[in-house]
Amino acid sequence: MFFQEKSFKTMEAGVGAAWLQQKVHTQNLANFDTPGYKAKSIVFNEALTRAMGSDGKRSSALRARVIDSDSSTIRPDGNNVDMDSESVSLYKAYVHYSMLLDKVKSEINNYNYVVNNAPK
Numbered sequence: 001m002f003f004q005e006k007s008f009k010t011m012e013a014g015v016g017a018a019w020l021q022q023k024v025h026t027q028n029l030a031n032f033d034t035p036g037y038k039a040k041s042i043v044f045n046e047a048l049t050r051a052m053g054s055d056g057k058r059s060s061a062l063r064a065r066v067i068d069s070d071s072s073t074i075r076p077d078g079n080n081v082d083m084d085s086e087s088v089s090l091y092k093a094y095v096h097y098s099m100l101l102d103k104v105k106s107e108i109n110n111y112n113y114v115v116n117n118a119p120k
Contacts, residue, residue, distance in 0.1 A: 018097035
C-alpha cells in the first residue's frame with residue numbers, strides 16, 4: 001500500500017520534524033527574556049541516516065529529538081537565545097514544512113489519479 005512505502009514514511013517523518021522545528025524555534029523566541037533559559041534545537045539527520053540504512057541496518061523509526069543548544073554566546077543572565085538567528089530559523093522551518101506538505105499532497109494526488117483511472 002502507498003502509505004506503507006518507505007518514501008512516504010520518510011516524507012511523513014520529515015513533515016513531523018519540520019513541524020517540531022517550528023515549535024522549538026517558537027519556544028526559544030518565547031523564552032528570549034527568561035533568565036537561564038538554554039535554547040533548544042532538534043536533531044533529525046542522524047535518525048534519517050539510521051533509517052536509510054547507511055550503517056547496514058534498516059530501521060523504520062524516524063524520530064527527531066530535541067536537544068539543548070550548546071551555543072557559546074551566553075548573555076549575563078545565562079540565556080543563550082539569539083533573536084535574529086531564531087527568527088530566520090523559524091522562517092526556514094516554515095518554508096521547509098510547507099514544501100514537504102506540498103510534496104505529500106502531490107504524491108497523494110498522483111496515487112488517487114492512478115487508482116481512479118486504472119483500466120477496469
